[in-house]
Amino acid sequence: MPQYQLVLASTSPFRKSLLEKLTLPFSCAKPDCDETPLMNETPQQLVMRLAQTKAQSCQQPTGCLVIGSDQVCVINGQIIGKPLTRENAIKQLSEQSGQSITFYTGLALHNTTTGETDVCLDTFVVHFKTLSQQAIEHYVDKEQPFYCAGSFKSEGLGIALFERLEGKDPNTLIGLPLIDLIHLLEKQGVEVLTTDNLV
Template sequence: MQTTLVLASTSVYRQQLLTKLNLPYISVNPMTDEAPHNNESAQQLVLRLAEQKALAGSQIVNDDLQHGKDKNYLVIGSDQVAVIDKQIIGKPLTTENAIKQLKQASGKAITFYTGLAVYNTQTNTMHSCIEPFTVHFRQLSLQQIEYYVAIEQPLYCAGSFKSEGLGIALFEKLQGDDPNSLIGLPLIKLIDLLAQHGMQVLATQHAD
């Protein structure tokens, strides 16, 4: 049976990361409401949304299964938030919010939580996890923050920076198992989850 990898995300950054694994995949838009529930922790939020996105992606490709196509899908869902002063911080969306987020982060250690889930449409099983990563920010002046935001425009990035770009200049230290998780897709954990569903990234041949 053919196994098709599906990324339930339209994020260019996640697509670029997944491409590193040298596996063919398709991307779909999970159209998931990302609003947190009342009294929901950051860890609960990202895990719930990652699993919801994987399930939503499976529903999109489920049309093939209903039409009798002999395929098995492994659907990847992921979500990320930052936590500053015990407050969940998402994407800034505006220049003003990006500046505000970076002012709040200046000189502090900020933890990012990335939820990751892989859903198997053949077995109807889900494997998921949460990957934490801590960023230690330099003391930043308002001038430095405004310059950075103007140059890189990180308006759709949780925490208001792009660690793969000029955002690295904002940090004193990075602390965690996988720096890819900062960009939105923890590849080391993803490789483990795919293996639990029988897909080996380092296999010399991938079954069709």
């Protein structure tokens, strides 16, 4: 059984903390990736392409399994970015009030020994409650979700914004589909619960 090093192609503290749930040894690397959408590219195609590009861009030595992930948030067919400011966060949440928004998360696992890359897509739908302006402003001031697509942190107080959540893996919403990742690792011979081939 080959020995692998696991590498997360991300500098996101959210993805790092998610991967830590699996209690596997891993390191982080900064991906080199232009995230500009291509002409006529769907959100699904975009996140799968970027996840693959991130995983393959880290220039790791042989013997590594490199994880790449990318996510977009879509409402009424439009990709929503990170708000970055209080004003934009309030605007995003006002537009999402009473609506359903979809998160598409691409996941890739690149084997630097074989050159093989597996890519998959997970979808998660968030159904918002009808929110008052006061509630929106209070939430934004309390949690300041300026670097979160959709202007909320579902792992925190953001849960109070929702009517219901729809998807197979709550980790997907935060940015790393662990159920899908476990499946991709198993395809490479890494059994998460019993593994002894990660170094």
